[in-house]
Amino acid sequence: MIIDFTTAAYLSIAFWASGSMLSIAAKSSPALKKTAGALNLGGSLIMIAFIAIYWHALERPPLRTLGETRLWYAALIPLVGLLVEYRWKISWLKYYCMGLAAFFLTINLLHPEVFDKALMPALQSPWFIPHVVVYLVGYVLLAASSVAAWHNIFLSWRIKEEKSYDALSHYLALLGFVFLTFGLVFGALWAKDAWGNYWSWDPKETWAFIAWLIYLGYLHAVSHKINRLKLQWYLALAFIVLLVSWFGVNYLPTAANSVHTYQQS
Amino acid sequence: MKADRRKLFQKPWEFREAALIALTLNAVGFALQYASGGSGVTMPEWPMNAITLTLSACLILAVGLGYRNNRAVAWMGGIPLGLSLILTLAALSFIGGMVPQESGGNPTAVRLGLHSIFSSWPFALTVVIFLINLGLSLSWKLVPFSIKNLQFILFHAGFWIALSCGIFGSSDLQRLVVPVEEGQANSQGYIIKSREAKQLPFSVFLHDFSIEEYPPQLLLYDPKTDRLVMNSAQAIPEVCTGATAEWKGTKVVVTDFIASALPGKDGIPVPVDPAAGVPFAKIRITSYEGEGETWLSTGSPMLKPAAVNVNGFFLFMVAGSPKSFRSAVTLRDENGFEKIANLEVNKPVNFKGWKIYQMGYDEQSGKFSTLSLIEAIRDPWLPAVYLGFFMILAANALFFWNGIKKSGASS
Numbered sequence: 001m002i003i004d005f006t007t008a009a010y011l012s013i014a015f016w017a018s019g020s021m022l023s024i025a026a027k028s029s030p031a032l033k034k035t036a037g038a039l040n041l042g043g044s045l046i047m048i049a050f051i052a053i054y055w056h057a058l059e060r061p062p063l064r065t066l067g068e069t070r071l072w073y074a075a076l077i078p079l080v081g082l083l084v085e086y087r088w089k090i091s092w093l094k095y096y097c098m099g100l101a102a103f104f105l106t107i108n109l110l111h112p113e114v115f116d117k118a119l120m121p122a123l124q125s126p127w128f129i130p131h132v133v134v135y136l137v138g139y140v141l142l143a144a145s146s147v148a149a150w151h152n153i154f155l156s157w158r159i160k161e162e163k164s165y166d167a168l169s170h171y172l173a174l175l176g177f178v179f180l181t182f183g184l185v186f187g188a189l190w191a192k193d194a195w196g197n198y199w200s201w202d203p204k205e206t207w208a209f210i211a212w213l214i215y216l217g218y219l220h221a222v223s224h225k226i227n228r229l230k231l232q233w234y235l236a237l238a239f240i241v242l243l244v245s246w247f248g249v250n251y252l253p254t255a256a257n258s259v260h261t262y263q264q265s
Numbered sequence: 266m267k268a269d270r271r272k273l274f275q276k277p278w279e280f281r282e283a284a285l286i287a288l289t290l291n292a293v294g295f296a297l298q299y300a301s302g303g304s305g306v307t308m309p310e311w312p313m314n315a316i317t318l319t320l321s322a323c324l325i326l327a328v329g330l331g332y333r334n335n336r337a338v339a340w341m342g343g344i345p346l347g348l349s350l351i352l353t354l355a356a357l358s359f360i361g362g363m364v365p366q367e368s369g370g371n372p373t374a375v376r377l378g379l380h381s382i383f384s385s386w387p388f389a390l391t392v393v394i395f396l397i398n399l400g401l402s403l404s405w406k407l408v409p410f411s412i413k414n415l416q417f418i419l420f421h422a423g424f425w426i427a428l429s430c431g432i433f434g435s436s437d438l439q440r441l442v443v444p445v446e447e448g449q450a451n452s453q454g455y456i457i458k459s460r461e462a463k464q465l466p467f468s469v470f471l472h473d474f475s476i477e478e479y480p481p482q483l484l485l486y487d488p489k490t491d492r493l494v495m496n497s498a499q500a501i502p503e504v505c506t507g508a509t510a511e512w513k514g515t516k517v518v519v520t521d522f523i524a525s526a527l528p529g530k531d532g533i534p535v536p537v538d539p540a541a542g543v544p545f546a547k548i549r550i551t552s553y554e555g556e557g558e559t560w561l562s563t564g565s566p567m568l569k570p571a572a573v574n575v576n577g578f579f580l581f582m583v584a585g586s587p588k589s590f591r592s593a594v595t596l597r598d599e600n601g602f603e604k605i606a607n608l609e610v611n612k613p614v615n616f617k618g619w620k621i622y623q624m625g626y627d628e629q630s631g632k633f634s635t636l637s638l639i640e641a642i643r644d645p646w647l648p649a650v651y652l653g654f655f656m657i658l659a660a661n662a663l664f665f666w667n668g669i670k671k672s673g674a675s676s
Contacts, residue, residue: 088672115500118479118586121610171672178665185654194611196440196622196642198650199431201383206362213355217348224344254365 005112008050009105015043016078016098023091040082040094043101047075060119063132066247067113072133074101074108077140080172084144090168096147127190134186138179139246142215145172146239149232156229166228169235177215184212203252204260207245214238278340283349290394291353294387295377303376305384308436311645318433325397329404342401350395357388392432399425416667420660427653434646439463441642442624445471445594447635454641467617469639472593476632479585480504481544481563483519485512486579494578504546504582514553515575521547527568534560540633543568546582550575566630584631592623592637608639619643 019039026032051071054062062068081097084090148169155164187208188198199205218234249255273281298305308314332338340346361382364370370380378385403421406414441454441463452468455461480503485494494512496502502510508519525542526534534545543565549558554576561582564570572581591609596616606614608623615621620642627634 112499114495115498117503118588121587121589124589125611167672171668174668175665178661178668181657181661185658188654189651192647193613196613196620196640198647198654201361201366203362206358210355210358210362213351213358217351217355220344220348220351224348249362252363254362256365 003050003053005050005054006109008046009109012043012046012050012074013102013105015039015046016102019043020095020098023094037082040078040098043098044075044078044082047071047101047105051075058115058117060117061129061132063128064119064123065113066250067108067111069132069136069246070104070108072136073140074104076136077101077143080140080144084168084172088168090165092151093144093148093168096151097144100143100147122194125190125194127186127193131183131186131190134179135183138176138183139242141172141176141179142239142242145169145176146236148172149235152232153229153236156232164228164232166232169232170222173215173218173235173238177212177219180208180212180215184208202260203254203258204245204249206254207241207249211238211242211245214241276336278336278345280345280349282340283345286346287349287353287391287394290390291357291387294385294390297386298378299376301386303378303381305378305381306386306389308433310436314433314436318429321396322400322429325400326404326407329401330408333405338401342398342405347395347398347402350391350398353391354395357382357391392428396425396429416660416663418660419656419663423653423656423658423660425653427650427657430646430649430653434644434650437645439643440640441465443469443639443641445469445592445637445639447471447474447637450597465619465641467596467598467619469621469641470595470597471637471639472595474590474592474626474634474637476590476626476634477588478632479588481546481582481585483508483510483517483546483548483561483580483582485515485575486581487577488579489577503585504544512578515578515580516551517580518549518551519546520549520558526562528562532560534562544582544584548573548580550580552576565633567633587632590623590626592639594621594639596621608637618645 016039019036019042022032022036022039026036051062054071062071077097078094078101081094084093146169148165152164152166152169187205191200191205192198215238218231218238221231221234244252249258249260271279273285309317328338329342360379364374364379364382366380366382368380369375374380378387382388399421403418403425406417406421440456442457443451443454443465445451448471450468450470452465454463454465456463483502483504485496486492487494496510496512498511502508502517504519504522506519506522508522510517523534523536523542523545525539526536526545527542529535536542543563545560545562547558547560549556550573552575559573560571561573561580562568562571563582563584570581572579574580589609591607594606594608596604596606596614598617602617604614604616606616606621608614608621610623613620613622622640622642623637624640625638627636630636
């Protein structure tokens with residue numbers, strides 16, 4: 001491969017770190033703003049380029065193992081932060097997003113995965129890419145929503161003022177829920193083709209269903225006008241359930257029966 | 266002014282009553298499950314399930330529309346109860362996500378249905394009340410109809426249809442495994458769990474079963490630690506002519522590769538037909554002890570694999586994992602109607618209301634398997650469930666669109 005993962009990861013993290021520092025400096029000297037934005041974006045572009053090269057070298061989409069999905073996550077979540085800044089002029093979210101991305105790349109740096117081209121027959125399907133990518137986008141949006149909720153909780157605790165970003169955490173959760181739903185239904189349609197059942201209460205399915213119900217619950221709580229701080233706590237903690245359905249399932253006692261563990265130790 | 270705190274069960278009912286009802290429901294459910302000895306709920310079969318479901322749907326609609334101003338009915342179809350039931354379903358699913366869903370385990374847990382939570386009484390009761398709640402809320406948005414409510418209607422009706430048809434239809438699902446040997450036909454399937462044999466309304470004739478494998482891989486095994494040694498590139502080396510690999514000072518180059526061969530005279534393999542041979546690779550090993558060249562083979566059920574000892578480690582070649590496997594079959598119904606098909610994983614074939622799947626093969630024989638395991642599935646409720654799914658997706662597309670529009674207004 002032209003570029004190895006370690007180099008790409010360090011390069012991305014360096015871009016995000018220097019971009020963040022410049023972004024902070026740009027508050028006093030706006031001339032730096034463009035360079036800062038380019039560096040922040042550059043970090044994700046490096047990851048996207050790496051994913052493309054990795055895809056080519058593996059001869060299959062790098063979406064099979066958890067480590068591979070973390071690459072996509074790391075590439076996409078800073079983009080959500082940058083989009084929020086571009087669309088709503090809210091600049092703090094991107095720092096958390098780049099921090100999360102760097103965190104996920106660090107996990108991959110500490111646990112390098114084996115380069116393995118094999119893709120079992122059940123995964124060779126036109127559903128593979130839409131199912132996983134839609135889920136990843138959903139996870140990314142809901143992670144950002146959770147971060148925004150924590151930020152809101154922090155603001156109300158520190159500053160004790162009503163000014164907060166409830167709308168941001170809400171719309172990120174709403175968009176995230178839409179992607180989660182698409183991921184879930186795509187998964188069901190694929191499962192019917194691959195295993196003959198659209199739903200079989202496989203542990204990963206069960207957990208994806210729990211996460212979906214939790215966010216469904218949030219949307220109903222919102223429409224019933226529940227206390228705003230309670231909602232922020234709900235969103236902040238809901239992401240933990242999503243993390244279990246993404247990573248945690250592999251470590252649960254039920255994992256042995258799962259058709260969703262494609263990890264090789 | 267200090268607001269008086271509403272007492273429990275003081276009208277109008279809210280979340281606390283809803284949570285209490287949900288908890289009571291589950292207590293009753295678990296008690297029923299325990300009392301019934303853990304046997305769980307059995308769904309009625311066609312046509313009873315369809316009749317029950319249709320009558321229930323009509324009843325819910327009638328009550329919803331006839332008593333929409335009644336407080337109790339309004340509460341039954343309201344958000345507090347809905348939210349409580351959503352979280353109850355999440356909690357029951359949590360049990361299903363933590364406790365392995367299989368037979369066996371702690372007798373009390375088995376009797377309480379913890380190992381079969383999704384066919385247990387508490388789950389069934391929660392789903393029934395949930396369908397009533399969902400159905401009532403839907404009836405109020407359906408009549409009078411307004412295009413503004415389209416997203417609500419699509420999502421809630423879609424969920425109602427998918428959930429109810431999925432559960433009520435599960436008793437009509439037929440799933441049979443049909444083992445077929447090459448050159449033979451079979452019209453008998455069996456149910457995996459009970460091993461009960463069933464006659465199919467058609468037969469499956471297997472012309473040919475074939476497997477395509479990924480290239481073989483080179484592995485270095487350390488007998489002292491009973492582990493495989495990872496090479497410097499953190500990759501499992503695939504075998505092809507010219508491939509190289511390196512393990513801590515031991516360099517390996519593949520100088521020749523024959524995808525299918527059998528051992529010949531003087532230890533030199535002879536290429537043969539792919540159906541008969543196994544992969545052979547000639548490798549040159551360079552280590553601090555010197556250089557040498559030898560043949561490796563993956564072996565087969567009939568042939569011992571050839572490995573090599575390198576400074577106390579074993580270098581061997583394993584067959585690649587299956588890339589694809591397929592069965593060329595002829596399906597034939599009782600009237601002699603025939604269909605020739607290629608069955609492959611992820612590519613089921615429809616025949617006379619059944620979906621026919623490539624399921625497996627004799628894994629002991631690997632690519633030499635002449636046995637193909639075909640699965641025949643009939644799920645008459647599938648179109649209804651899919652209708653529900655597509656309504657949910659359509660609703661979410663609308664939700665997305667409205668969300669984007671509204672978020673612009675709020676900024």
